[in-house]
Amino acid sequence: MGWRLAALVAAVLAVLAVLLVFPPSRQSGGQHGLQGGGVEAPRQVLVSATVLGQGSLALNGTPVSNSTLLLRPGVVSLEARPASGWRLKQLLVNGSPGVADWLRIRGNTSIAVVFEHVPVKVVVYSDLEGARAVVNGSSVALPAELEVPWGSVLVVEQAPVEGYEALNGTVTLRALGDVEVRLAYRKVRFVARFLNVLVPVKVNATGRVYAGNFTLAFNRSHTVAVEPYGVDDAGCAPFNQTHKVCLHGWLRRSTNETLRVRYLYVNLTGDEVFDQLQVYTKASYDAAVIEVLVGNTTVKTIAWPAASLMVVPFRAEYEYVGNGWFHVKGDDWGFYIKMPPWRRIRVYVNYTAVQRGGGEIVGRIAVVVCNGPVYLDIGTAYGSIPLTAFTIDRRIVEVYDAALKQYNYDRRAMDVFFGYEREFQKYFLCYNLVENYQCSPGKTMAGPSTKIRPSWVSQGDLEFDGSGEAWIKIEILE
Secondary structure (H helix, E strand, O other): OHHHHHHHHHHHHHHHHHHHHOOOOOOOOOOOOOEHHHEOOOOOEEEEEEEEOOEEEEEOOEEEOOEEEEEOOEEEEEEEEEOOOEEEEEEEEOOEEOOOOEEEEOOOEEEEEEEEEOOEEEEEEEOOOOOEEEEOOEEEEOOEEEEEOOOOEEEEEEOOOOOEEEOOOEEEEEOOOOEEEEEOEEEOEEEEEEEOOOOOEEEOOOOEEEOOOEEEEEEOOEEEEEEEOOOOOOOEEEOOOOEEEEEEEEEEOOOOEEEOOOOEEEEEOOOEEEEEEEEEEEOOOOOEEEEEEEOOEEEEEEEEEOHHHOOOOOEEEEEEEEOOEEEEEEEEEEEEEOOOOOOEEEEEEEEEEOEEOOEEOOEEEEEEEEEOOOEEEEEEEEOOEEEEEEEEEOHHHHHHHHHHHHOOOOOOHHHHHHHHHHHHHHHEEEEEOOOOEEEOOOOEEEEEEOOOOOOOOOOOOEEEEEEEEEEEEEEEOO
């Protein structure tokens, strides 16, 4: 056995000796080799990296840019990071598209990363609904969201809109980032609408008459002047066989303001809507038969509604209730009472006034001084009063009638009339029957006026007007 082991060791040593003398040769294209000192040298390849645009490239986590590296063959990780506002367009490996996150390298390799600008978002809008714009020659409805290449030049033009003025004109911009373009318009064409027009009106600017709803168009600003047409002094026009419709004012919708005017005059700078306001009154009113107290008896006479003489619509209910009392209730009324002959009378009045515009609508009692060739009456006005007795001496009529004749019925005579305050206080008295005190009536006059009342109205007749509720009784003292 000993000799066999010795022979085996000798054989191994012989083989090692041969290998040391004759090492194996390096083969062309092989994968292995020997480096000095007998250690194998790993194979390496050339890898060139190119970055186009704004961004970076990392191989196995190491940033590279426009450089050449020596790497061992195998799998390497790729990470392409675009800069802000850029995106990866393409990754080329040896000129051919490649994957973006890893690469197997077997030999010399070129890698190119191409970055491009992110497309720019351009939003074009307007506050005017239905507006359009022309962008680089193409018409688009607004709002419009456009995606354009970075650096593009855009020419944005406002499309004309009827009734509006374009404020931007033409906008030229270079798309270097997301941008919004607001196209502004200013309205220059307006309309004023008049609705619920039942009382005919005339527009002064054109002279045109409207008997129904109508619209006025204007540029920038306009002064509206509208007045009733074909109406009586109270602003009323025929509505049907029994009633009249009367212009009572206008509701201005923009301010929700009620304009209690018959003649509308307002300057407009924008769209507006006016609603005509009306009241209705009877086409005619019958006179009421009343009784005047004379001693222990009564005398029948008439209380005539002065609807045709009023400058506001007559709107009252009235009746004779007996025992000399005449009752009136409603807005805006006036009466003439035909008087039997008298020298001194006492008129009992209880009046509750309508509240309007922050105050009371006063009532009035007056005696007719003359009704031709001019009209004049003299009396007193009052607010709400309890039962009050007015005692009137006919001499007050004679004093003022004489003054009128002295000045030949000239209106300048009114200045003289105001000098007769003493006579008025002497011949026109009042007494509060509820609180038992003598009151001092203030003097009021209607006229002298060339507007004559109906022919049956004569000197000494009484006139009452008011807005509210009144109880009236007349007693002839002498």
